[in-house]
Amino acid sequence: MDFPYRLTGGNNLKVHLAIQQERFLGASANxxxxxxxxxxxxxxxxxxxxxxxxxxxxxxxxxxxxxxxxxxxxxxxxxxxxxxxxxxxxxxxxxxxxxxxxxxxxxxxxxxxxxxxxxxxxxxxxxxxxxxxxxxxxxxxxxxxxxxxxxxxxxxxxxxxxxxxxxxxxxxxxxxxxxxxxxxxxxxxxxxxxxxxxxxxxxxxxxxxxxxxxxxxxxxxxxxxxxxxxxxxxxxxxxxxxxxxxNQKWTPYQYGEIGRLGLKALDGLTQFAKTDKEKSALEILRPMLITLQTQGELVDAGILKDQPQNPHAEQRLITGMRRFTKAFKDDAGLPDRPWYRNLWVATDPSNSYSASVFPMIQEALQANDPQRLEVAIERTADAIQRASAAAELMLQGLRPSTSPGQ
Ligand SMILES: [Zn+2]
The missing domain is CATH 3.40.630.10 (Zn peptidases)
Structure with a gap:
């Protein structure tokens, strides 16, 4: 509480504190x-x-x-x-x-x-x-x-x-x-x-x-x-x-944003990196994220004006949408926390209220472990490319030229 606490009694003051806390297994329900x-x-x-x-x-x-x-x-x-x-x-x-x-x-x-x-x-x-x-x-x-x-x-x-x-x-x-x-x-x-x-x-x-x-x-x-x-x-x-x-036919997702925010997060990671080697290793992700942002923005614009021309094209769009949202899911999980399967974002282990974007890379940089960083960048790059491939599939679904034969 926002008021001063004063303890009197001098240097020899002894305080006995007893905490009574019951531990038991109880039922809860969803x-x-x-x-x-x-x-x-x-x-x-x-x-x-x-x-x-x-x-x-x-x-x-x-x-x-x-x-x-x-x-x-x-x-x-x-x-x-x-x-x-x-x-x-x-x-x-x-x-x-x-x-x-x-x-x-x-x-x-x-x-x-x-x-x-x-x-x-x-x-x-x-x-x-x-x-x-x-x-x-x-x-x-x-x-x-x-x-x-x-x-x-x-x-x-x-x-x-x-x-x-x-x-x-x-x-x-x-x-x-x-x-x-x-x-x-x-x-x-x-x-x-x-x-x-x-x-x-x-x-x-x-x-x-x-x-x-x-x-x-x-x-x-x-x-x-x-x-x-x-x-x-x-x-x-x-x-x-x-x-x-x-109530909309296509779930109203925005696809360009993850590339844009990914580039921002990459800048943050680059600042956090200590060596030039680490910084240049991270740079491999930049062109991938730029491509992802461009593709995502094309999908965002395309969905507003185009409709798939046939069931085959529609299926491409639907499959692409589903794959896009799951692109950062990696079933191997984070190295120290395999329960966490999202390579885009995870809770920050040092402050569980905060978020860490590209957590695998962040944790590898924190660990000062070049080998671990290499793997983290590789697996994150795979996730970005899965998102890119999904965006490309959506674009194919939205293009007027998509025919059942393609
Ligand atoms: Zn609460």
Missing amino acids: VLAMVQGWRRPAEVIVIGCHHDAWGYGAADPCAGTICLLEAANCVAQLTKQGIWPERSIVFAAWGAEEFGIIGSTEWVEGHDAEMGEKIVSYVNLDMAAMGPNLSFALTPELTQVAKDCAAMTPAAGDPSVSALSVMLNNNKSDTLFGTLGGGSDHVGFVCRLVVPAISISAGGSQGTSYHSNYDTTAWYRATVGENYEPALMVTRATLSFMALMS
Whole structure:
């Protein structure tokens, strides 16, 4: 807390501290509900927030759980009126998050074979409504749809402006959105299943109370506000994202962004590298990422104006889309952490809330191990080339000349 602590008693003061903490094995549960999509039921959007807590708090987890429940309630109301989403939607209240992201991790591991290929995106809502400023952390494919979603969402407390315009006004960096790191239930989806994911949240209130007994409704109402406008905004943003993601023929991914962000991450790694040899080894990735960005941007532009001309071309587009989102999935995993299969991003081992882009390379540089760096660059290059090949397949699908014989 933000006030001075004073300890009197002089140099000879002895303090006896007793901590009583019970260790036991207890049960927790994931609570899931599914709305079956009417047109593409096998493609699934998962929206989740944990329901457990250190001390059941107004901020953590309630400020996310209320948005999850209200979003589910809205969809339920729509289905009663006969309005169903085109893709399936799973609402998930995860158990045992605070004890090591256990509930969602178990679900991800248990449904890997069944759901790994079906999930088109995961939305995380942990402690989501904590102030008036909407913000997203995401994987690069979701950049454009996140902007569209923020543009559709009225700002908290001021419906005359969009949450996007508030976001743009407040933004001081060259990137609008954060990178998904660790510390919540998206980890299994991003790092294990390698699916596009977004964390939707709103912040900007002063102070925090989470993981403490001060996390009460009185604290929330005094600090975040009496009117729950941030929760309304986050719920609307979640529903807008869900609508954009579920009801368009092509999942609204953006393909050019990963190349652009990859080049930015490469600059960061080059600065981090200590020797010229390391720096020049990294340079092999630059032309690959430039090509990937160009191809991705061509796909982004092509999808807006062209349609596949025949079922064969359409199949190429669909296969390319699926392969693109899985391009950085490497089943061998990271060398010290084989559970982590995403070579694009992983939680930072030194600060599990942060993200590390091109984690295998970053960890090899940190280890000062030339051989390990060589392997890391090679496997990351393979992933970039898988993404490039997938983008090329999509471009073939969009080209008017693609015929069944090609
Ligand atoms: Zn939490």
